[in-house]
Amino acid sequence: MELFKSLSTVATAASFACLATGVQAETWKYAIEVSQGDIQDMYAQEFKKRIEAKTDGDVEVKIYYGGTLGTSADATELVADGALQFANISLGHLGTFVPEIQLFSIPFILSENNEVNKQLMTDSSTVYQGMEQSFSSTGLRLMSIYSEGEDAWAANREVHAPADLDNFKMRILVSPLQVEAFKDLGASPTPLPFGEIYGALQLKMIDGVGQPISSVYQSKFFEVTDYLISARHQLFTSSIITGDDWFQDQPAERQQLIRDTMTEVTHYMMDEVPRLEQEFLARILKEKPEMTYISLNESERNAFRARAEQTRKKFVDMTDGKGQQILTDFLAERAELEQRLN
Template sequence: MDLLKPCTTLAKVVALASLAFTAQAETWKYAIEVSQGDIQDLYAQEFKKRIEAKTDGDVEVRIFYGGTLGTSADTTELAANGALQFANVSLGHLGSFVPEIQLFSIPFILSENNDVNKALMTESKTLYQDMSADFARNGLRLMSIYSEGEDAWAANRAIHSPEDLENFKMRILVSPMQVEAFKDMGSSPTPLPFGEIYGALQLKVIDGVGQPISSVYQSKFFEVTDYLISARHQLFTSAIITGDDWFNSLPPTRQQLVQDTMKEVTEHMMDEVPELERQFLAKIRQEKPELTYISLTEAERAPFRARAEQTRKKFVELVGTNGQTVLDNFLAERNRLEQQLN
């Protein structure tokens, strides 16, 4: 029996060492702009679940909620420097780094077919290849674009036409294209930090805000507005970015794993979002029955759609010589996919 003791002790040492090694999982930090329970959080949680399972626990994803690591500008800088592995940021914000990505600020630029938009947001050559050098020059890599749902308007008055937006102070991101887009639709665009929206709506400093219905509920904007308007003019799109140097430092198999998982999660969430929108809208209407929900008819949407043509011209002017190429290529991709998937 004494002869077995050293072997038993050695086995324990090996087992303990193995446990210690396993405990030191690589941590990937992932920042989102909003609070727990929002669609950005659901996306991040889905990515966390899948990547941790695929790496057998070798990677742990730690999620940081809105404001924890600073503003969107702060998290973008942290990602570029490799201090943060993933950041979920708005495309309006990213436009200050890569002007071409402000394509998504143009109303009616996307399809009304969810399958078409899924394909665009996961496979578009215009987005992931043609713009890659522009992102890399800023130390960034675009990993995914996905929809959080339609950009609905929580407002203090009814909107049925562009004329109803006259002298209407619409909160927007600090984005040149968003300014132009909302001017073209008839409103007075008013840049404002996200954290100030609730108070500004309550005090009538602004008249409304465009947000996904999930955010209207989670951030309680419906409490301080009387109307929720669905014009179906735009999807509220978000981007997942990482640092280009950090991504390139990963082994090729790990790079492919991240890319494949991001694509899977984007497709999964874009299938889930329509039902989530219905659930959040039901919660809003239950908690504030007196709120008026307006869904514009096709005839009411037509004048807004016509005004978006002017916004396309401004996009080209803003971006410069490459703007027309980006716009043409993206619309060609969209039209081709609509023919294939319709």
């Protein structure tokens, strides 16, 4: 509530400033994949608040919610064309445009240290310098990556081991590597549009879906599943992208302002997400007491971790010879940060 009060105050101040000067605020259009109240929305609202305050009302950020501007692929193309300034795109979707970014679809690729992941997602030279040319060739620029929380499984049956995923239809994003990753974990990956997940779970057309706990709650997937399984195999990662041409046309100080603000918001939200996860989990268990929450132990997780080694090899094969260097460099960055940040 305090967040939205402060946003209202900033917006009102910006309106008065524009009236006083007679100058119309520049509007930046920002699309997210989900509805109001989700973590993507919280990220967008925090970015809006900070940018509008830092520019003294010279910029207004207008947020468009899930589906308003079409699919995630549509939003990505609008960004590349300059018709949309920013879009929050899940990395599984983005991997169809830039195959190397599917690095984040490999299970167990990230650290279990949140501070390490914050640095990797905002300042990894492997990602931001090493993949820059691949992004710019599609008209895109990667501004930030952040975690919406653990990719938990809302499921219609209990899972403790890879064998439990035999003939298990797991809804996934349309991402070549994510298909292979869930095959490697033992499941039958089933690409499906987000809007069809609830009905498919209800009708038992699929057996489960991997989503942040916030999304399991906000999208009501817990209503039509019996188990919520925490394998802690992966973070649900999202990206903020902009158009490369649009960004290059901005003055240097404005470019730096955007970069700095994205980093600030990413660090802020990744500190908030663990607390928000617990709040959403508590709401799920309160509203559906019969829901069974399963947190896999280390032995159970190790069985899935061993399977993920196959996915690393497939990532290398899918990235035209670039993948091995990317994987090696990224793991080296992670190890150095883990040692330095303890």
